Amino acid sequence: MLIATNAALVASNSALHASNSALHASNLALRACDPDAGVQTVIPALSRTPSAGIPAPTIFHTGQPRVQVQSSRIRDLNLHLNQNAAVEAWQAGVPRVESPPVSYEPEPIVLHDGRVTYIKTGFLGEGGFGEVLLARAVPNSENQDLSFPTDVAIKRFPKRRLRHVKYTFEAACLEMDLMKQATEKQLRFVVHLLSTFQDEENVYLVMPAYGRDLFHYLRRGERRMPMNEIRLYAAQMILALEEIHSLGVVHRDIKPENVFFDRHGYLVFGDFSIAGYPDGETFEQGKLYDFSGTPCRYAPEQLGPDREVKGYNYKIDIFNVGSMILEMFIGKGDSYFQESKRDEGEKEILNKDIWPDCQIFVENKAARDLITGMLERDPEKRLTIPEIKAHRFFRKM
Incomplete structure (x- = not known):
């Protein structure tokens, strides 16, 4: 009977699960969320809010200075209210980084969320909500994170669509929220969220690549x-x-x-x-x-x-x-x-x-x-x- 299936799967792979739990425990544990206070549930390895000694999120680009993350709170969003205001409220809870100046010279896309550098290695697909990039993750030398996968997928949502297309904004909010919950609850068969960050043009969701x-x-x-x-x-x-x-x-x-x-x-x-x-x-x-x-x-x-x-x-x-x-x-x-x-x-x-x-x-x-x-x-x-x-x-x- 499948009632025992989950237990059987876990039993046959107990070492695997123990290892995964240990890897995720320090990096993907969630702080308590207080909805009434309007405080965003924060995953330290997820939102990557800098702490002492950790550089602020930025996009690596020659000559581009780093900027501090704007601290703020994400509010309970009413998706039926003013769309721009809701987008701004949602974005306020995502670490912000500066966009590099426009360059027409071919160069690799390199992103940074404050603790991990992401080097684009491929393109996985595009849909009505955004596009998905394949990237190699390189944790900073001072923030070596053994639990962070080397190959990641990055879903990129253009802010212009978030501001002007309601269903895109709702989809981005919902997908981020559901993957956060899956990460918090350590769901075995649902994609987890590794990091979220933003720059002037896009909001990024980082997840494992398969x-x-x-x-x-x-x-x-x-x-x-x-x-x-x-x-x-x-x-x-x-x-x-x-x-x-x-x-x-x-x-x-x-x-x-x-x-x-x-x-x-x-x-x-x-x-x-x-x-x-x-x-x-x-x-x-x-x-x-x-x-x-x-x-x-x-x-x-x-x-x-x-x-x-x-x-x-x-x-x-x-x-x-x-x-x-x-x-x-x-x-x-x-x-x-x-x-x-x-x-x-x-x-x-x-x-x-x-x-x-x-x-x-x-x-x-x-x-x-x-x-x-x-x-x-x-x-x-x-x-x-x-x-x-x-x-x-x-x-x-």
Whole structure:
């Protein structure tokens, strides 16, 4: 049963977890947060506010002087108030550094947050909210931090978009907050936040870089996954989903491109840019009503004509994980629900009979039962996380 899966994973890797805990304890421990006082939760290795003997954050650039960080407090943001004022309040809690003068000479991008230098080594991607850089992290000689990874990903949010595009600002705030919580709670299957800082033009979020995502792993074309491998990754997906929902949010964009392998082979879920807090007395009762997600990755209740009235809840994430488990059995790396032209993908989600493909590609009867239960079109009948963890498919773990 998957109820014991988390314990089994930890038990089999106790040395690994002990090491990770020791590495993170000094660098990623959070101070207590006082929401009523409007004080930002601070992670010493995260916001990098300088202390005595530690240089203020700056961007390394020839002839560019260093400047002190402006001390301030981040206030409880009301995202429905004046957007510029909210952006300024949010930025006030992020260490500020000076931008280098504009240069048209080709030179490497080098950033500094006060304790760690980041040297850009690549470009990972770009979306509606910003872009993600690959960088090598070099801690200062006086601040050697053995727990800080060498390879990091830096999400860069242009301030001009934060000031003028509301959803970009909300996405940046939410993603930073969720990764902070994941770091504070030491969640095993969710991306952690390593540092935050800013300059005149951008706000930066630093997180570990991962060598491979599930999308490219499934598309490698070498072979179909063996049953035990699928079972292991499916178990980790369910545990990741449980951790995400423990933060009170619905991910809404679960897909292989947002699932990464860490250096120990564990799956880690990332990209919370369109996550949402459901509105309700409890998380289970809470509803979301806006249309967010990736084409071919919606749950049926997101596509119905009464979505704006009835809404949808956390079970859309369960539907998406069920799709990925089926895709692991098929082994091609493509989204199970396809769109050959406009609206075709939505029609498949609403109408496609998955049973024939389950019979062809999913030889294990328990796995077929699990997948059909997770892909149940009626969210009221769809399996819950406790039911999935107790499912017979995971009894051999």
